[in-house]
Amino acid sequence: MRILLVGSGAREHALARALSLDPATTALVVGPGNPGTAEIATNIPLDILDGAAVVAAAKEMSADLVVIGPEAPLVAGVVDAVREAGIACFGPDRAAARLEGSKAFAKEIMAAAEVPTALAHVCTTVEQVTEAIDAFGAPFVVKDDGLAAGKGVVVCDDRDDALAHARVCLAKEGGDVATLGEPAVVVEEFLDGPEISLFCLSDGTDVVPLEPAQDYKRLADGDAGPNTGGMGAYSPLAWAPEDLTAQVVERVALPVVREMARRGTPFVGLLYCGLALTSRGLRVVEFNVRFGDPETQVVLARLASPLAELLHAAATGRLGQVEAPRWHEDAAVTVVMAAHGYPGPVRKGDVISGTADADALDDVHVLHAGTATDENGALVSAGGRVLSVVGTGVDLAAARTAAYAGVDRIELPGAQHRTDIAAGR
Secondary structure (H helix, E strand, O other): OEEEEEEOOHHHHHHHHHHHOOOOOOEEEEEEOOOOHHHOOEEOOOOOOOHHHHHHHHHHOOOOEEEEOOHHHHHHOHHHHHHHOOOOEEOOOHHHHHHHHOHHHHHHHHHHHOOOEOOEEEEOOHHHHHHHHHHHOOOEEEEEOOOOOOOOEEEEOOHHHHHHHHHHHHHOOOOOHHHHOOOOEEEEOOOOOOEEEEEEEEEOOOEEEOOOEEEOOEEEHHHEEEEOOOOEEEEOOOOOOOOHHHHHHHHHHHHHHHHHHHOOOOOEEEEEEEEEEEOOEEEEEEEEOOOOOOHHHHHHHOEOOOOHHHHHHHHOOOHHHOOOOOEOOOEEEEEEEEOOOOOOOOOOOOEOEOHHHHHOOOOEEEEEOOEEEOOOOOEEEOOOEEEEEEEEEOOHHHHHHHHHHHHHHOEOOOOEOOOOOOOOO
C-alpha cells in the first residue's frame, strides 16, 4: 500500500513509525514531515491547507491512501478534494470535521444524539459570558468555539481571568460562521473526576475503539501553570472501569456517528472522545476529529496489529470486515519536551543533542514535533512542543523509568518538561 501522510508533528511521526512497521506499507511519503519522519519515510514540501496540492502529491506517488493528521486541513476541507479525486482518504470531510471546528456544533450534535456532556451556554457577547459564568460559578470553564491548537480552553477560579479569555476569543476573526455568524465561546459547568481520551475509528457506519489513554494538559507538575496542547500521556489505565470502552462506544461514539449519518454528513476517520468520569457518571468534555497529541504516541506504541489496513478499511467503508486491533500488554508513557517560553512565544533555533542516545536505550523512542535542521545540518528547536520521548515497559513504572531515562539523555537549552507524568498510577 502506498500512503501519503499529511502533517509534521509528533502525532505524524508516531503514525509514520507505525505505518512504516506495517508489512502492507510499500511506500510512505510525509508532507511536509520533520527531521524524525525523514529517517523512516520520504519527506516532501507540502502546503497542508491546499487541497489541490495534497491531491497532486497523492497522484504523483500513486497513493492508495491519504492520511490527514492535523485538524486544520480537515476543517478546511482537504479531505473533500482528495475524495473528489477518487483517492481513499482517512479523515472526515469539511462538514463532519465541524465536530472539532466548532464546539457549539459539537454540543448541538451531542444534544441531538443524547450523549452525556456538560451543561453549556454558547455566548457571542461578553454580557452573555458574564451571565453564564455567574450562573455556573467557579471553577469557570470557558472554551474558544473554533480551533485553538489545544490552547483555547481556560479552567480557572478567577472570574476576571475567565472573562479576559472570553474577550480574547470573541475578538478573533472567524469562528464557525456557518452556525453562529460570529465568533463565540462556550461556557460550561465544571466536570469533576479524572479525564480520559479514547480514539474511535469510524467508516461512517461502524465504530472500532482503540485503547484509552490519559494526557496531562497543564504545563507544570501537579497540574499547575497554563493549559497546553499536552505535556505527556500514558496507557493503559488500570484504574478505569472495565466496561469503559464499551460504554463510550454505545453511549457516545455510535450515537454521534449515527446522528452525523442521519444528517447526510457521515463521519469517516477518527473520533477523539475526551471524557470525564464524574461523580454523576461518564460525560463528554470535547470531541476532536483526528488522532490526539500526545495520546497517539502511547496508544500506537502499544498497538500489536497492523495500522495501514485498519485506516484503509475505515476510509473505504470496510471496518466491519477487518480484524479488530490487537494490543501489547506492555505500558507506554510519553514525556513532552517543550521549548523555552512555551506555551507563550517560544525561543527557536536552540541546538538539540542526544536524541540518538535516547533512541539507543531499550524500550525508548523519540518522536519529533517542533524540530528542524539548520544550515549546518544540526537539529534545532522550531516550535513549542519540540520532542515526545516514549518509554515502554512491563508496567507503568517500568515505562515511566524508560521515558525519563530518555529525557535525561537529551540536551535542549531552556527545555521544559513535567516530572510527574504517570506518577502514582
